[in-house]
Amino acid sequence: MKLIHKVSLFVAVASTLLASSCNKKNKVIWKTDDKVKVVATTTMVTDLVKQIGGDKVEVYGLMDEGVDPHSYEGKPTDTIATKTADLVVYSGLHLEHKLADMLEKMDKSVAATTEMDKKSLITPEEELSQYADPHVWGDPQLWAKAVKPVVEALSKTDATNADYYKKRGDVYLVELNRLYVWSKKRLTEIPDEHRVLVTSHDAFMYFSRAYGLEVKAIDGLAPDDKAGPKKVKDLIQFIKDRKLKMIFSEHAVNAKSVKSIAQDAGVAISEKELFSDATGISGEMETVNGETYDLGTYIGMQKHNVNAIVGGLK
Numbered sequence: 001m002k003l004i005h006k007v008s009l010f011v012a013v014a015s016t017l018l019a020s021s022c023n024k025k026n027k028v029i030w031k032t033d034d035k036v037k038v039v040a041t042t043t044m045v046t047d048l049v050k051q052i053g054g055d056k057v058e059v060y061g062l063m064d065e066g067v068d069p070h071s072y073e074g075k076p077t078d079t080i081a082t083k084t085a086d087l088v089v090y091s092g093l094h095l096e097h098k099l100a101d102m103l104e105k106m107d108k109s110v111a112a113t114t115e116m117d118k119k120s121l122i123t124p125e126e127e128l129s130q131y132a133d134p135h136v137w138g139d140p141q142l143w144a145k146a147v148k149p150v151v152e153a154l155s156k157t158d159a160t161n162a163d164y165y166k167k168r169g170d171v172y173l174v175e176l177n178r179l180y181v182w183s184k185k186r187l188t189e190i191p192d193e194h195r196v197l198v199t200s201h202d203a204f205m206y207f208s209r210a211y212g213l214e215v216k217a218i219d220g221l222a223p224d225d226k227a228g229p230k231k232v233k234d235l236i237q238f239i240k241d242r243k244l245k246m247i248f249s250e251h252a253v254n255a256k257s258v259k260s261i262a263q264d265a266g267v268a269i270s271e272k273e274l275f276s277d278a279t280g281i282s283g284e285m286e287t288v289n290g291e292t293y294d295l296g297t298y299i300g301m302q303k304h305n306v307n308a309i310v311g312g313l314k
């Protein structure tokens with residue numbers, strides 16, 4: 001009897017301690033009590049949830065700007081955040097490589113790419129992967145397909161505000177379409193013979209398809225999928241043959257291989273790095289041609305890329 005009593009007392013004390021330490025940690029992660037708590041993975045997904053959720057949601061983004069989602073492993077606070085969140089939104093298509101299994105198995109998770117038609121996805125030829133290219137945000141019209149699953153998931157989690165999420169989702173769809181139309185028009189400023197984009201890793205295939213630009217990347221679909229010597233040699237030859245003026249490095253990716261290729265091919269590197277797998281810092285503003293945008297948003301990230309590419313290639 002005594003032993004049982006001691007054991008149950010221990011359990012009671014331990015669970016009280018655990019609960020209070022969890023509560024303290026919760027407070028560190030979640031600043032509000034009355035909002036829907038959403039964990040989002042990449043900065044693009046974080047922005048998407050903020051655009052749709054507005055002031056009804058508190059979003060905890062797992063990955064900061066400049067973080068490579070392909071190799072992200074998570075930090076201890078991420079576990080507490082995902083456990084205590086009402087909803088978890090991730091990009092999907094195995095972009096969050098190391099977290100993919102965990103994210104897919106959760107009851108309260110939704111992939112932003114879940115409504116994207118298989119036919120609209122690009123399947124890489126040379127990759128051994130059975131997964132489609134995950135860099136779908138390169139095409140705003142395709143990224144727009146991520147709005148519906150987020151609206152639905154928020155409405156299911158917080159039914160009282162379903163109309164609010166629907167309205168904000170509809171407004172955001174108009175903005176995404178406006179971004180697509182603007183980008184397409186702006187990119188026509190690049191003459192046909194210069195419409196070649198050389199970047200660090202293969203993150204611009206959807207961008208290429210959306211706007212009719214040829215894209216060549218040094219590394220594969222993930223930045224750690226390094227190019228072999230033959231690929232590097234062929235790319236240098238390609239840059240020389242096509243007499244390219246400029247190639248681009250990416251914000252979250254080491255620029256070492258771009259620098260060495262630029263040197264060997266005798267081509268310049270754009271001073272403006274492209275945002276490939278993460279947005280810029282939230283609240284960091286950029287003004288080009290009199291238009292100001294926030295680099296920490298998806299729309300700002302895309303505008304920065306388009307302006308940088310047009311500026312470098314035209």
Ligand SMILES: [Zn+2]
Nearest residue numbers: 203221222277
């Ligand atoms: Zn990538």
